[in-house]
Amino acid sequence: MTDIYKILSDLNIPFTRYDHPAVFTVEEAEALCNTIPGGHIKNLFLRNRKGDKHYLIVIGVEKQVDLKKLEILLDEKLSFASPERLMHFLGVTPGSVTILGLINDINKEVVVIIDIELSKYESLDCHPLINTVTLVISQEGVANFLKWSGNEVRHISL
Numbered sequence: 001m002t003d004i005y006k007i008l009s010d011l012n013i014p015f016t017r018y019d020h021p022a023v024f025t026v027e028e029a030e031a032l033c034n035t036i037p038g039g040h041i042k043n044l045f046l047r048n049r050k051g052d053k054h055y056l057i058v059i060g061v062e063k064q065v066d067l068k069k070l071e072i073l074l075d076e077k078l079s080f081a082s083p084e085r086l087m088h089f090l091g092v093t094p095g096s097v098t099i100l101g102l103i104n105d106i107n108k109e110v111v112v113i114i115d116i117e118l119s120k121y122e123s124l125d126c127h128p129l130i131n132t133v134t135l136v137i138s139q140e141g142v143a144n145f146l147k148w149s150g151n152e153v154r155h156i157s158l
Helices: 004-010 026-033 067-074 083-090 099-104 116-120 139-149
Strands: 015-019 041-048 054-060 078-080 110-115 123-126 133-138 153-156
Touching: 004 099, 004 139, 041 083, 041 123, 054 083, 054 099, 054 116, 067 078, 083 099, 099 110, 099 123, 099 139, 110 116, 116 153, 123 139, 133 139
Parallel strands: 054 110, 110 153
Antiparallel strands: 015 133, 041 054, 041 078, 123 133
């Protein structure tokens, strides 16, 4: 597994680190980490019906993902990917899903869908592959990381 801190350092992406107890749900994260600055996000790892396309959905914690709308936008029937697929593609376990997991998607197979409304935040909160730490990274830093990752990224209104 690649060291996310080394990648961020190599890319000159500054961050602020917050250590906290493990969080497995958005509700737990909001209860324990609500004072951390930046856009609080949730990440969903989905697959299409055939299982040959995978999507990382990034959306603000205050919103619900409308899977029916997303299926129309992507022209795909979607379901949640298994923990095994999550580990295979992003190298993380449930509760630790993160944009930063793209460091483990060597073949660039995961398409990233980011809710356009997240652009209102100066920074975003991201787990560094584990759910006991949150990194606050500027939008510019997140954009630089995504460019480095080489994955397809779509900004759409969810």
